[in-house]
Every structure is written in C-alpha cells, then in structure tokens.
Amino acid sequence: MYKIADSMIHPELRKKARSLRNKSRSFSLNKTKLLKALCVFLRGRHSRTLRYRQEYIIRPDGSKLRLCVYTPLVKNENVPGLLWIHGGGYAIGAPEQDDHFIKQFVETSGCVVVSPDYTLSPDKPYPAAFNDCYAALLWLYKNGGTYGMRQDQIFVGGNSAGGGLAAAVTLYARDKGEVPVAFQILLYPMLDDRQTNSSTGNDAPVWDSVSNNGAWRLYLGDYYGGDEVPAYAAPSRAKNFAGLPPACAFVGDIEPFYDETVAYIENLKKSGVPVHFKVYCGCYHAFVRMCSDANISKDAISFLMESFMHAVNNYFAPIRRKT
Numbered sequence: 001m002y003k004i005a006d007s008m009i010h011p012e013l014r015k016k017a018r019s020l021r022n023k024s025r026s027f028s029l030n031k032t033k034l035l036k037a038l039c040v041f042l043r044g045r046h047s048r049t050l051r052y053r054q055e056y057i058i059r060p061d062g063s064k065l066r067l068c069v070y071t072p073l074v075k076n077e078n079v080p081g082l083l084w085i086h087g088g089g090y091a092i093g094a095p096e097q098d099d100h101f102i103k104q105f106v107e108t109s110g111c112v113v114v115s116p117d118y119t120l121s122p123d124k125p126y127p128a129a130f131n132d133c134y135a136a137l138l139w140l141y142k143n144g145g146t147y148g149m150r151q152d153q154i155f156v157g158g159n160s161a162g163g164g165l166a167a168a169v170t171l172y173a174r175d176k177g178e179v180p181v182a183f184q185i186l187l188y189p190m191l192d193d194r195q196t197n198s199s200t201g202n203d204a205p206v207w208d209s210v211s212n213n214g215a216w217r218l219y220l221g222d223y224y225g226g227d228e229v230p231a232y233a234a235p236s237r238a239k240n241f242a243g244l245p246p247a248c249a250f251v252g253d254i255e256p257f258y259d260e261t262v263a264y265i266e267n268l269k270k271s272g273v274p275v276h277f278k279v280y281c282g283c284y285h286a287f288v289r290m291c292s293d294a295n296i297s298k299d300a301i302s303f304l305m306e307s308f309m310h311a312v313n314n315y316f317a318p319i320r321r322k323t
Contacts, residue, residue, distance in 0.1 A: 003203055054069070081111060091121045094117055118165070121218040125220060138178065168233065185308070190257060191257070196260055202254075206285040255285040
C-alpha cells in the first residue's frame, strides 16, 4: 500500500493538494464523459504568439484525425520536429490543453510541433489511440519539411498517458524502421498496466490507484487483466530497449507512476540509451500543471527545457534511405 500523508507532500504543493482532495474524486466513467465533453471547448484555442493550424488525416475507416500544427510566427529552417501527445489517462483531453508546453518548445527552438487529437478510450480502446499517434508521426515525417523541419531530428514526447503513447510510438518507430526518432520526452508517463508498489493503494491527489486502474481498464479493453498485453499498449512490458533514442523524463516520488517510470529509465540505461532523468521528492502527478508557480515546478520545467535544448544541439537520427 502506498498511502500518501500530507507530511509526504512537498511543502509548496500541500495547500493545493488539500484543495484537490476536497474537491475532486477518483476517475469514473461518468466523470470521464463530462470532462471529455468540456474538452470540446478547447478546440482552436492557442497562444497568439504561435502560428496554429489544423490538418486532417483520413483514417482507414474513412473518419478524420485532427492534427494541431504549431510553428513560430517567423518561419525557421533546419529546425527539429516534435510530435507532442497530450495526457488524460487515455480517456480525456485535447491537444490544446498542452499549449503551455508547446509554446515553450516552439519559442525556445523554433521547432514545428504536431499534436494529434487521438481517439479516446471511451470511444475505442487500444490500439485506436496508438494508431492515431503513429499516423501523426508519419504525417510529420512526410510534411514537416514544409515547415522548415529537418528529417534527421524528429522528437516524440508527451505527458502522463501522452508519455506512455510517446514511449509506445518510439518503440514502434524503432521496430518498424519507417521514421528515425532522435529523442523522446516522457513526463510522468503512464507505462504499466500491472501493479507496482507505488501504484497500489496510492491515494495521492490528481491521480490515484482507483483512477489508474479504471483508466487502464478502459484503454486496454479485452486485454485488461491478461498476460498478453502488447508493449505498444503498455511500454513497460517491452523486452528489448536497445536502439531506442535518448530520453528525457521526470516524475514525482509519491505518485502512482513513480516505480514504473524509474524501472523504464533503468531499462533504457542498461541498454546504453543516454537519459536525462530527475525524481522530484514529495510531488504528486502533474504537479507542474497544478502548481505552476511553485519553485519545484519551475525547476522541473527548467530541467525539461535544458534537456530539450541539449537534444536540439546534440541528438540526430540517421535518415533511413530506401533501397
């Protein structure tokens, strides 16, 4: 059991934690439907300091996948491309909710960001969201040059469930060999459907064990509770970490995803993958969003952007030539 007492929470985050615990309850299907409906109002909202447009991919079933494309007001050349995947337990959310992250990436590096409005689990379980995100990566690889992107510097990242999808897409890109990924960003990622010490009986604010189990049940569908869950659904189940691109990650040590994130990073390290990683003591899930003015949140964002710019300056992936 991983019960979280107030004394375990970082002092800067305690007041917000009490408020969150008083006002919010764990994940439920009805709550998911409500939040999913509210996310509709996010569509089209974005920072006016960026160029923003919506593109569409036609899925195999004829439906449309919406992509949000963000670029600087003044176009640059030879910049990275970033596939950024929003969080929400695989069940809720929209690309525009991560405008604050995307704005920093674009304004810091001049990169082009593509963020997919992927299929949410209440509509369809795995592999719908995963397929959408990989389709978005293919779109970026094919079309990023229009926005000044260099093809040898494609990054994939996300937060929470978006971090899990980013890890899954990066695994698949390595295995498929179609898109060279140079860097992955995994912020407090949702990686493992199995019970870990930190995800068992965890009652931390924002995301607890009840929420976690319910979200995995929705996302995995018929796979839930079985031993045949694919690594592209739950990346912690991967057996081979060799050949993956360098990674940046951070996580709080009192949230459900702590153990699985640490284990995933250790597997990357053991396989010789360069890693930029920090654990933030006393921090619950999504603390950088919940308490953005806290010094510890500012430190995490600084670490993220320093790691990101290190990747911009140092990490490139060889372009695979067709034979």
